[in-house]
Amino acid sequence: MKKIAVFTSGGDSPGMNACIRAVVRTGIFRGLEVYGIQRGYEGMIEGDIKRMHSHSVSNIIQRGGTMLKSARSMEFKTPEGRKKAFENLKALGIEGLVAIGGDGTFTGAKVFFEEYGIPTVGCPGTIDNDIFGTDYTIGFDTAVNTALEAIDKIRDTAAAHDRIFFIEVMGRDAGFIAVECGIGGGAEFVMVPETKTDLNSVVKSLKNLRKSKSSSIIVVAEGDDLGNADQIMNMVKEKIKDPSKEFKVTTLGHIQRGGNPTARDRVLGSRCGMGAVDGLISGKTNCMAGVMNNSIVYTPFGDCIGQPKPLHPDHLALIDILSI
Numbered sequence: 066m067k068k069i070a071v072f073t074s075g076g077d078s079p080g081m082n083a084c085i086r087a088v089v090r091t092g093i094f095r096g097l098e099v100y101g102i103q104r105g106y107e108g109m110i111e112g113d114i115k116r117m118h119s120h121s122v123s124n125i126i127q128r129g130g131t132m133l134k135s136a137r138s139m140e141f142k143t144p145e146g147r148k149k150a151f152e153n154l155k156a157l158g159i160e161g162l163v164a165i166g167g168d169g170t171f172t173g174a175k176v177f178f179e180e181y182g183i184p185t186v187g188c189p190g191t192i193d194n195d196i197f198g199t200d201y202t203i204g205f206d207t208a209v210n211t212a213l214e215a216i217d218k219i220r221d222t223a224a225a226h227d228r229i230f231f232i233e234v235m236g237r238d239a240g241f242i243a244v245e246c247g248i249g250g251g252a253e254f255v256m257v258p259e260t261k262t263d264l265n266s267v268v269k270s271l272k273n274l275r276k277s278k279s280s281s282i283i284v285v286a287e288g289d290d291l292g293n294a295d296q297i298m299n300m301v302k303e304k305i306k307d308p309s310k311e312f313k314v315t316t317l318g319h320i321q322r323g324g325n326p327t328a329r330d331r332v333l334g335s336r337c338g339m340g341a342v343d344g345l346i347s348g349k350t351n352c353m354a355g356v357m358n359n360s361i362v363y364t365p366f367g368d369c370i371g372q373p374k375p376l377h378p379d380h381l382a383l384i385d386i387l388s389i
């Protein structure tokens with residue numbers, strides 16, 4: 066293997082830059098030519114692919130976002146789009162790919178490998194942490210810390226006015242961010258897509274809050290089965306029917322996707338990036354380089370996207386216990 070290319074795809078996540086840097090520098094260190102593909106599968110289809118050098122990735126390890134940019138590509142979901150992508154890679158003589166992204170990116174990478182056979186190793190880049198085969202995904206720790214900082218601020222004003230706050234965090238299909246924010250932010254309740262939300266028990270608990278509680282924080286993952294934070298707040302308000310209780314909603318949104326990556330995300334991104342290149346060199350393909358129990362582990366793409374990554378039941382129990 067002489068030439069490899071790296072790209073970022075799907076929702077960006079803090080630490081993707083550290084991962085790109087590790088791929089480029091490990092590749093060069095091992096004697097490979099490394100190319101960067103702009104805007105994920107979009108750039109692959111358009112042939113927006115450039116040679117990268119060690120200096121190409123200077124001064125990015127501390128930055129959020131991705132210097133290669135990211136995109137969600139509808140065209141790559143079509144056989145015609147993937148054919149164009151393959152022709153562009155073939156023309157440059159690319160013999161290996163590093164795909165940094167989430168479950169969608171790996172689904173695309175798996176299909177592409179099965180059709181065209183270019184060896185591909187992935188790195189788990191998503192704030193959602195919803196990928197089997199790695200304890201944490203690159204960007205999750207930063208997103209949780211960003212959300213927590215906001216929750217702490219909301220708690221100040223919630224306490225000052227004795228209000229009940231519903232705070233919506235990201236997570237279309239996964240509640241990992243919500244659960245960690247719930248534990249770290251001292252929430253009364255956490256609502257996640259993985260479990261059925263029992264509105265009546267939430268209402269009952271809110272009606273019976275101990276008298277010394279001045280405020281309540283309820284963390285809602287955007288993909289909860291009952292709806293978003295605004296919808297759930299309205300349902301609860303309707304059932305409580307107590308004009309003395311004041312309800313507010315804050316949706317944290319895309320601030321969770323940006324900002325300087327935490328130390329954990331820089332280290333995880335760097336380790337996975339190196340793991341992906343070394344994996345390709347040693348003949349691995351159609352799999353992801355993740356970190357489990359502090360070691361690099363390669364998991365087939367089929368498992369990364371096919372196996373559910375469950376929330377830890379102890380974490381959900383912890384929220385109930387610590388909010389008495």
Ligand SMILES: Nc1ncnc2c1ncn2[C@@H]1O[C@H](COP(=O)(O)OP(=O)(O)O)[C@@H](O)[C@H]1O
Pocket residue numbers: 074075076106136137138139140141142143166167168169170171172173174176190191
């Ligand atoms: N079934 C599929 N076939 C081909 N490409 C896919 C498929 N699913 C997703 N992709 C590609 O991966 C991209 C990123 O997926 P997305 O779900 O948006 O983000 P993430 O990788 O962060 O989960 C999509 O925009 C699409 O180009």
Ligand SMILES: O=P(O)(O)OC[C@H]1O[C@](O)(COP(=O)(O)O)[C@@H](O)[C@@H]1O
Pocket residue numbers: 075076077167168169190191192193235236237287322
């Ligand atoms: O920025 P967009 O395109 O609106 O996407 C929002 C979604 O992206 C995420 O931030 C990350 O999801 P992916 O990693 O699957 O792209 C989700 O938590 C959120 O639902």
Ligand SMILES: [Mg+2]
Pocket residue numbers: 075167168169191193
């Ligand atoms: Mg995803």
